[in-house]
Amino acid sequence: VAGGVKAQMVPCMVCGERADRIAEGIEDDIYQCEQGHKFGLDWGRGPPGKPLWPLSPDERKRMDLILQRRNEPKKR
Numbered sequence: 885v886a887g888g889v890k891a892q893m894v895p896c897m898v899c900g901e902r903a904d905r906i907a908e909g910i911e912d913d914i915y916q917c918e919q920g921h922k923f924g925l926d927w928g929r930g931p932p933g934k935p936l937w938p939l940s941p942d943e944r945k946r947m948d949l950i951l952q953r954r955n956e957p958k959k960r
């Protein structure tokens with residue numbers, strides 16, 4: 885168990901929607917969102933202290949900013 889029960893669902897690192905854990909490793913878990921984005925999260929420093937989904941309004945805002953910045957066409 886890497887991330888534990890509180891890491892069962894996380895925001896997708898690509899689109900920000902909900903992603904479900906599809907595989908558990910010793911230190912990292914693999915997630916996939918409804919849009920098919922697949923990514924791994926490293927829990928080597930320990931599982932999260934609170935559930936990562938749903939996002940609070942503040943977290944949602946921060947997530948949107950991160951995604952927006954990442955998707956800016958100039959940086960590609």
Ligand SMILES: [Zn+2]
Binds near residue numbers: 896897898899
């Ligand atoms: Zn996604």
